[in-house]
Amino acid sequence: xxxxxxxxxxxxxxxxxxxxxxxxxxxxxxxxxxxxxxxxxxxxxxxxxxxxxxxxxxxxxxxxxxxxxxxxxxxxxxxxxxxxxxxxxxxxxxxxxxxxxxxxxxxxxxxxxxxxxxxxxxxxxxxxxxxxxxxxxxxxxxxxxxxxxxxxxxxxxxxxxxxxxxxxxxxxxxxxxxxxxxxxxxxxxxxxxxxxxxxxxxxxxxxxxxxxxxxxxxxxxxxxxxxxxxxxxxxxxxxxxxxxxxxxxxxxxxxxxxxxxxxxxxxxxxxxxxxxxxxxxxxxxx
Amino acid sequence: xxxxxxxxxxxxxxxxxxxxxxxxxxxxxxxxxxxxxxxxxxxxxxxxxxxxxxxxxxxxxxxxxxxxxxxxxxxxxxxxxxxxxxxxxxxxxxxxxxxxxxxxxxxxxxxxxxxxxxxxxxxxxxxxxxxxxxxxxxxxxxxxxxxxxxxxxxxxxxxxxxxxxxxxxxxxxxxxxxxxxxxxxxxxxxxxxxxxxxxxxxxxxxxxxxxxxxxxxxxxxxxxxxxxxxxxxxxxxxxxxxxxxxxxxxxxxxxxxxxxxxxxxxxxxxxxxxxxxxxxxxxxxx
Numbered sequence: 001x002x003x004x005x006x007x008x009x010x011x012x013x014x015x016x017x018x019x020x021x022x023x024x025x026x027x028x029x030x031x032x033x034x035x036x037x038x039x040x041x042x043x044x045x046x047x048x049x050x051x052x053x054x055x056x057x058x059x060x061x062x063x064x065x066x067x068x069x070x071x072x073x074x075x076x077x078x079x080x081x082x083x084x085x086x087x088x089x090x091x092x093x094x095x096x097x098x099x100x101x102x103x104x105x106x107x108x109x110x111x112x113x114x115x116x117x118x119x120x121x122x123x124x125x126x127x128x129x130x131x132x133x134x135x136x137x138x139x140x141x142x143x144x145x146x147x148x149x150x151x152x153x154x155x156x157x158x159x160x161x162x163x164x165x166x167x168x169x170x171x172x173x174x175x176x177x178x179x180x181x182x183x184x185x186x187x188x189x190x191x192x193x194x195x196x197x198x199x200x201x202x203x204x205x206x207x208x209x210x211x212x213x214x215x216x217x218x219x220x221x222x223x224x225x226x227x228x229x230x231x232x233x234x235x236x237x238x239x240x241x242x243x244x245x246x247x248x249x250x251x252x253x254x255x256x257x258x259x260x261x262x263x264x265x266x267x268x269x270x271x272x273x274x275x276x277x278x279x280x281x282x283x284x285x286x
Numbered sequence: 287x288x289x290x291x292x293x294x295x296x297x298x299x300x301x302x303x304x305x306x307x308x309x310x311x312x313x314x315x316x317x318x319x320x321x322x323x324x325x326x327x328x329x330x331x332x333x334x335x336x337x338x339x340x341x342x343x344x345x346x347x348x349x350x351x352x353x354x355x356x357x358x359x360x361x362x363x364x365x366x367x368x369x370x371x372x373x374x375x376x377x378x379x380x381x382x383x384x385x386x387x388x389x390x391x392x393x394x395x396x397x398x399x400x401x402x403x404x405x406x407x408x409x410x411x412x413x414x415x416x417x418x419x420x421x422x423x424x425x426x427x428x429x430x431x432x433x434x435x436x437x438x439x440x441x442x443x444x445x446x447x448x449x450x451x452x453x454x455x456x457x458x459x460x461x462x463x464x465x466x467x468x469x470x471x472x473x474x475x476x477x478x479x480x481x482x483x484x485x486x487x488x489x490x491x492x493x494x495x496x497x498x499x500x501x502x503x504x505x506x507x508x509x510x511x512x513x514x515x516x517x518x519x520x521x522x523x524x525x526x527x528x529x530x531x532x533x534x535x536x537x538x539x540x541x542x543x544x545x546x547x548x549x550x551x552x553x554x555x556x557x558x559x560x561x562x563x564x565x566x567x568x569x570x571x572x
Contacts, residue, residue: 013347013475014313014404016411020306027300028401030358030391061299072316072358072399105316105397113358113389113399115314118300125302189299 015100017068021121025064029055033110041153044080046168048087048112054192055114056095057172057233061190062125063181064118066097066174071114074107084110095174124181129205131187131238133265137210138237138245138257140176143195144221147229152220163220170233176254177235183248185239194230196280200270202236209269212261212277228280238263301386303354307407311350315341319396327439330366332454334373334398340478341400342381343458343519347476348411349467350404352383352460357400360393370398381460410467415491417473417524419551423496424523424531424543426462429481430507433515438506449506456519462540463521469534471525480516482566486556488522495555498547498563514566524549 031051033039039047052069059066071088075081081104092099097116131137149157149167157164173190180188187206191198195215203210217226239245242259249257261272270277317337319325325333338355345352357374361367367390378385383402417423435443435453443450459476466474473492477484481501489496503512525531528545535543547558556563 012413012415013344014311014350014402014411016348016406017310017312019308020310022305024303024306024310024353024403025300026303026354026356026387026401026403028356028358028387028389028399030360030389030399032360032391032393035391035393058299062302064300067310068312070312070314070401072314072401074316074318074360074395074397074399101312101314103314103316103399105318105321107318107321107397108395109360109393111360111391111393111397111399113314113316113360113397113401115312115356115358115399115401116300117310117312117403120302125300127298129298 017100020067020119022123023120023125025059025062025118025120025125026115027055027058028113028115029058030111030113042168044083045087045090048084049091049169051112051114052088052091053170053172054233055116056097056174057190057192059116059118060172060174060177061188061235063177063188064120064125065178066095066116066118068100068117069097069114070101071099071112073102073104074111075104076108076110077106079110095172126181126185126188128187128189128202131202131206131208131263132240133208133263135186135238135240135263136242136259137261137263138239138242138259139216140173140235140257141255142216142218143191143232143234144226144229145218146170146231147225148218148221167231170231172233173235175252176249179248179252179254180235180237180245183245185237185245187238189236191232191234191236192230194228196227198236200279203267203270207267209264209266210261211264211269212272214260215272216258216260303386306353306405308409309406309411311345311348311404311406311411312401313341313344314399314401315344316397316399328454330369331373334370335377335455337398337400338374338377339456339458340519341402342383342460343476343478345402345404346458346460346463347474347521349463349474350406350411351464352381352402352404354386354403355383355400356387357385357398359388359390360397361390362394362396363392365396381458412467412471412474414473414475414488417488417492417494417549418526419494419549421472421524421526421549422528422545423547423549424525424528424545425502426459426521426543427541428502428504429477429518429520430512430515431504432456432517433511434504434507453517456517458519459521461538465534465538465540466521466523466531469531471523471531473524475522477518477520477522478516480514482513484522486565489553489556493553495550495552496547497550497555498558500546501558502544502546
């Protein structure tokens with residue numbers, strides 16, 4: 001793997017990183033070719049890119065700053081690993097987070113197990129279980145782009161199509177997550193499995209309900225893709241001060257966050273414009 | 287996975303750990319059932335145990351103190367994951383290092399990608415590339431037990447046989463590694479692939495040669511198993527003060543380390559009692 005970084009010892013039993021500031025945030029995501037990427041539709045570069053970007057999204061969701069990525073790889077003989085690593089290197093470059101370690105073993109299928117390490121200077125990693133009644137519910141952008149891109153690719157759209165690119169090269173909202181933590185939001189998570197599933201998860205974890213006013217559907221996407229398509233990696237945020245959040249975002253050059261509804265105390269209330277908002281979304285096949 | 291730890295947030299996008307003291311040391315090891323464990327000879331519990339213990343050995347080799355383990359799992363439908371996790375929990379208990387995160391995806395074979403995080407209070411993680419001419423070469427124990435145990439198991443020995451246990455339940459030398467770092471040793475690595483390969487690696491990395499006086503062969507093991515069997519996870523250490531190292535070890539209730547030879551300046555000198563000591567050992571099949 002393309003190791004780099006002046007604070008890293010290479011070629012040793014383990015990588016050594018300069019001390020972290022504050023809490024250490026860690027998460028692992030495993031991507032399986034075929035399950036997490038259709039190799040008939042997308043090049044192997046995208047498999048490497050998505051594995052790293054989606055893992056980093058879990059740090060964004062905590063408001064953590066990424067410090068390092070390590071990757072365990074299994075691959076059948078003859079796999080074009082250079083292509084996979086090119087995608088990994090693209091994700092390193094785009095997120096400015098170095099891959100500091102890796103391990104390769106022969107396996108019957110291509111898998112990438114990506115562990116991400118982040119830090120929270122000043123503490124206060126944002127959890128998903130602290131949404132409070134009265135909080136505004138906010139998302140960092142319109143939804144459904146990734147699912148629309150997958151549909152368009154299946155229909156024959158080129159890889160450079162804007163929506164197809166949103167599917168191939170998801171953008172972890174690292175700066176948005178940091179800004180939200182700085183703005184003192186109550187709860188946060190990423191929408192990797194779609195609003196229709198992840199909003200329920202936040203409500204379940206927090207012991208609350210919600211009343212949505214609208215679902216922001218991205219241009220070119222359908223309502224269903226916005227609700228249950230998944231893989232958008234926008235952030236879902238609960239905050240009692242959405243004005244402050246918007247100010248902090250604009251101050252940092254980020255897109256204005258979108259208020260989509262509010263948290264309610266009754267955990268059984270799960271509505272969109274007063275109608276039931278059912279739990280549905282992208283479920284991993286396991 | 288058996289998540290635990292009072293400093294960890296569970297059920298969130300990522301685990302949050304209290305700040306680390308000093309440098310952060312990180313490594314990943316991927317174990318593939320069939321490649322790293324013969325499921326006809328050993329129960330799945332051992333697969334979980336060995337994956338965690340061998341990954342932690344990489345922290346021992348740096349003199350780092352383990353803080354956390356995260357595991358990415360791929361498994362075919364119907365895998366007895368409970369058995370795997372029991373082995374993981376055994377390793378957690380034996381090493382006092384919590385598994386703080388995991389991810390499970392369906393795959394065509396059982397793989398465990400184990401990332402280990404450690405800390406080095408006071409700094410100075412020990413590298414393998416700093417052995418100096420004149421240093422004593424030291425190992426933390428006699429060699430060949432794991433390979434002998436694999437042979438004995440193939441010959442029909444029971445799982446509780448002492449050598450078979452050394453193969454099934456390798457012991458990462460975490461306390462020895464910490465003690466060695468505290469004693470100011472120059473270079474260190476674990477002997478996961480056998481002295482016949484790993485000593486050459488240390489010499490290559492350090493740009494030096496070596497002159498061995500003897501190879502400590504464990505009771506019940508053959509010379510070949512001691513040199514090239516691998517999976518012992520004893521530590522190989524280069525130090526200019528072996529007396530101090532022995533004193534620190536004994537002071538901490540650890541077995542006395544064994545001086546096996548010395549480092550020489552000429553990188554082409556690689557000898558055992560004056561005869562060439564060839565490079566050979568357990569090579570991963572990829």
